[in-house]
Amino acid sequence: MERRIKLLGTGKYLPARQVTAAELDERLGLAAGWTEKKSGVRVRHYVTGETAAQMGASAARQAVAAAGIALSELDCIVCASGTAQQEIPCTAALIQEELGLAGTGIACFDINSTCLSFVTALDVMSCTMALGVYERVLIVSTEIASAGLNWKQKESCVLFGDGAAAVVVGRTPDHEASRILGSAMKTYSEGAHYSEIRGGGTMLHPREYVNGYEDDFAFDMDGRKIFRLTSQLITGFVDSLLASAAVGKKQLRAVIPHQASGMALRIMQGKLGFSAEQMVNIMEDHGNVIAASIPMALHEAISQERVARGDYMLLLGTSAGLSLGGIVLAY
Amino acid sequence: MERRIKLLGTGKYLPARQVTAAELDERLGLAAGWTEKKSGVRVRHYVTGETAAQMGASAARQAVAAAGIALSELDCIVCASGTAQQEIPCTAALIQEELGLAGTGIACFDINSTCLSFVTALDVMSCTMALGVYERVLIVSTEIASAGLNWKQKESCVLFGDGAAAVVVGRTPDHEASRILGSAMKTYSEGAHYSEIRGGGTMLHPREYVNGYEDDFAFDMDGRKIFRLTSQLITGFVDSLLASAAVGKKQLRAVIPHQASGMALRIMQGKLGFSAEQMVNIMEDHGNVIAASIPMALHEAISQERVARGDYMLLLGTSAGLSLGGIVLAY
Numbered sequence: 001m002e003r004r005i006k007l008l009g010t011g012k013y014l015p016a017r018q019v020t021a022a023e024l025d026e027r028l029g030l031a032a033g034w035t036e037k038k039s040g041v042r043v044r045h046y047v048t049g050e051t052a053a054q055m056g057a058s059a060a061r062q063a064v065a066a067a068g069i070a071l072s073e074l075d076c077i078v079c080a081s082g083t084a085q086q087e088i089p090c091t092a093a094l095i096q097e098e099l100g101l102a103g104t105g106i107a108c109f110d111i112n113s114t115c116l117s118f119v120t121a122l123d124v125m126s127c128t129m130a131l132g133v134y135e136r137v138l139i140v141s142t143e144i145a146s147a148g149l150n151w152k153q154k155e156s157c158v159l160f161g162d163g164a165a166a167v168v169v170g171r172t173p174d175h176e177a178s179r180i181l182g183s184a185m186k187t188y189s190e191g192a193h194y195s196e197i198r199g200g201g202t203m204l205h206p207r208e209y210v211n212g213y214e215d216d217f218a219f220d221m222d223g224r225k226i227f228r229l230t231s232q233l234i235t236g237f238v239d240s241l242l243a244s245a246a247v248g249k250k251q252l253r254a255v256i257p258h259q260a261s262g263m264a265l266r267i268m269q270g271k272l273g274f275s276a277e278q279m280v281n282i283m284e285d286h287g288n289v290i291a292a293s294i295p296m297a298l299h300e301a302i303s304q305e306r307v308a309r310g311d312y313m314l315l316l317g318t319s320a321g322l323s324l325g326g327i328v329l330a331y
Numbered sequence: 332m333e334r335r336i337k338l339l340g341t342g343k344y345l346p347a348r349q350v351t352a353a354e355l356d357e358r359l360g361l362a363a364g365w366t367e368k369k370s371g372v373r374v375r376h377y378v379t380g381e382t383a384a385q386m387g388a389s390a391a392r393q394a395v396a397a398a399g400i401a402l403s404e405l406d407c408i409v410c411a412s413g414t415a416q417q418e419i420p421c422t423a424a425l426i427q428e429e430l431g432l433a434g435t436g437i438a439c440f441d442i443n444s445t446c447l448s449f450v451t452a453l454d455v456m457s458c459t460m461a462l463g464v465y466e467r468v469l470i471v472s473t474e475i476a477s478a479g480l481n482w483k484q485k486e487s488c489v490l491f492g493d494g495a496a497a498v499v500v501g502r503t504p505d506h507e508a509s510r511i512l513g514s515a516m517k518t519y520s521e522g523a524h525y526s527e528i529r530g531g532g533t534m535l536h537p538r539e540y541v542n543g544y545e546d547d548f549a550f551d552m553d554g555r556k557i558f559r560l561t562s563q564l565i566t567g568f569v570d571s572l573l574a575s576a577a578v579g580k581k582q583l584r585a586v587i588p589h590q591a592s593g594m595a596l597r598i599m600q601g602k603l604g605f606s607a608e609q610m611v612n613i614m615e616d617h618g619n620v621i622a623a624s625i626p627m628a629l630h631e632a633i634s635q636e637r638v639a640r641g642d643y644m645l646l647l648g649t650s651a652g653l654s655l656g657g658i659v660l661a662y
Contacts, residue, residue, distance in 0.1 A: 001462045001463045001464060003462065051533075051534055052532070052533050052534070076516075077518075082419060083418070083532065083533050084531075084532040084533070085532045085533055085534045086527060086528060086529050086530065086531065086532040086534050086535065087414070087479070087527075087528035087529075087530065087531040087532060087548075088413060088445055088526065088527045088528040088550070088651045089445050089523055089526070089527060089650070089651035089652045089653075090443050090444055090445060090651075090652065091532075092518075093518055093520045093523045093651070093652040093653075093654070094520070094523055096518060096520040096523075097520035097521075097523045101520070102519060102520045102521040102523075103519060103521055104519075105517035105518065105519060106517075106518060107516040107517060107518050107654070108444070108518035108520070108652055108654065109442060109443060109444035109447075109448075109451045109516070109518075109654075110441075110442070110443040110444070111440060111441070111442055111443075112421050112440060112441040112442075112443065113421055113439070113440035113441070114419055114420050114421060116440075117440075120440045123459075123464065124455050124456070124458075124459055125455070127455075127458035127459045127461070127462045127464060128454075128455055128458045130458070130462060131332045131334065131458045131461060131462070132332045133332060133454065133458060133514065143533075144533035147533040147536050148418070148533070148536065183464065185407075185438035185440070186436035186437075186438060187408075187423075187424055187427060187436065187437060187438050187439035187440075188433060188434060188435075188436060189424045189425070189427040189428035189432070189433045189439070190428075190433040190434055192420055192424045192425055192427075192428045192433075195419065195420070196417060196418075196419050196420060197417060197418035197419040198417050198418075199417065199418065199537060200415075200417065200418040200531050200532075200537055201383070201414060201415040201416045201417040201418060201422075201531075202382075202383050202414050202415070202416055202474075202475035202478040202479070203382055203383070203416045203417050204417065205478050205479065205548070206530060206531055206537030206540045206548045207540055207545070207548065209537045209538055209540050209541070210540070210541055214538070217418075217536070217537045217538065219419070319420070320419045320420035320421075320424070321420045321421065321424040321439055322420075322424075323424070323438070323439065323440075
């Protein structure tokens with residue numbers, strides 16, 4: 001179902017500290033070149049003191065400025081991240097506080113489907129905007145992946161970086177073409193444990209950290225199993241989504257994929273038959289920034305003028321769950 | 332904006348283990364009667380081994396049976412809880428797995444506004460249903476509050492209990508009256524730190540638990556500040572919500588409040604001018620079950636036939652954030 005919403009402005013934030021592939025080779029005791037070859041990431045960024053809310057607020061200010069509106073014109077802030085700043089309250093409220101909007105009443109809540117959180121939030125919130133429940137929504141994805149890496153699992157820890165991205169979404173003015181043409185999300189929990197952090201919630205409280213459960217509080221990924229399940233599903237998923245939106249692959253000006261890994265991006269491109277010109281690949285100098293990867297790549301595509309108003313785009317990703325999600329939109 | 336959705340079925344789950352006020356008086360070294368008088372809770376329930384997903388799945392099976400549909404007819408599962416089972420993936424995927432729906436592709440994600448998570452999820456998901464993005468949505472709130480209590484803070488730890496509630500929501504058939512008439516949410520982050528668990532996210536990783544931060548991983552509440560801010564805001568909030576829905580207070584057959592505390596319920600009733608017959612109060616034998624409180628009270632109101640089809644209801648609560656939220660609906 002079409003929804004006449006428009007991406008009014010985008011922003012991003014990267015921590016100043018750059019962590020090169022060479023630095024990780026050394027830290028992990030690996031042969032020179034292993035990290036870059038395996039991950040496809042030359043440099044990722046780690047926080048040195050920034051909180052998730054501070055990073056999110058920074059990206060949000062840029063997005064709101066790009067949208068040409070005032071912060072006070074927002075009526076909803078959604079934090080769409082795979083990680084939270086603290087257990088309670090939701091991160092969106094902490095971003096509101098960081099933005100100096102404490103007394104405004106702007107609604108705040110979090111939406112979480114791990115790496116697909118931004119896609120889910122845009123999908124769901126576009127419906128609230130189409131019905132007039134909200135008018136101008138700020139969606140923020142802000143991730144400190146570096147806090148939860150497992151340094152004993154070299155295949156996963158080299159992939160991730162920290163950062164934030166934000167998008168202001170509003171209703172499309174008359175006579176403009178911006179809209180969502182179709183969306184889909186599918187979750188296959190046979191893959192629920194292919195990528196996980198088992199600890200930190202109500203099943204394994206932080207007080208258990210010292211009782212031999214250290215590894216359960218770090219990210220654990222079985223890349224091979226994820227690859228196998230995703231490979232079975234992705235072609236049918238994308239074909240069905242594009243058909244529902246009545247958009248052909250060649251009509252897509254840009255494909256904004258989740259930046260899972262360098263290899264995942266290459267395989268996705270080949271398997272789905274997209275061209276290098278269509279694929280927006282920011283893996284090399286950002287890494288996998290969990291839910292922030294898609295809005296960050298979107299921000300880059302817009303900033304670099306790889307898309308113009310009215311162009312068709314596909315946001316596409318996979319996430320822990322295991323889920324596939326995508327949105328076809330006219331920018 | 333009206334949305335023609337219908338609550339098709341509800342369910343709840345309570346752990347078998349009952350924790351009486353007298354037991355807590357003894358555990359906390361308090362005078363006999365202190366806990367019940369202060370909290371308004373005679374008995375709450377704590378898990379003895381159940382996970383959040385298991386409790387949620389149990390409530391979900393009951394809700395789906397009450398709705399008269401098969402589990403496979405769901406096309407979306409939203410976990411709307413203030414706590415998560417584990418950091419990654421989202422709890423909804425773990426509930427899908429627990430329900431034996433691993434291969435179905437039913438979309439799964441979490442929505443979190445702490446104690447208002449159910450209200451936010453119903454508000455947002457009703458919009459997706461009105462637009463045909465989803466047809467039949469299962470919303471599950473499942474909470475293990477007992478994992479994160481601060482036993483040094485007697486005012487807060489006596490309030491909470493564990494449990495789950497679930498609601499199946501679908502589109503309203505022609506010629507039926509069920510619908511959402513209005514909704515509102517307001518967040519005032521000046522109260523973001525009035526109730527919180529500071530640890531467990533990316534700001535204070537569980538590895539810091541042993542470094543003198545134990546209390547930061549438990550629930551911390553300043554009831555007096557919450558009461559003061561909420562008191563300033565609640566009357567205007569409810570008046571505005573009811574006006575937007577064009578429903579008068581006396582037209583409400585039932586008010587389903589968040590079960591924050593016995594005192595909060597009494598004050599809310601008096602301040603807002605609702606009658607005891609309107610207020611659905613399940614505090615005494617459930618305690619505050621975080622986001623599960625509202626759908627659990629809703630389940631009780633329906634099970635006890637305190638509401639009939641077409642009756643007007645108000646779901647109303649406050650949450651960490653600090654947020655106020657409500658939905659006016661025709662059941």
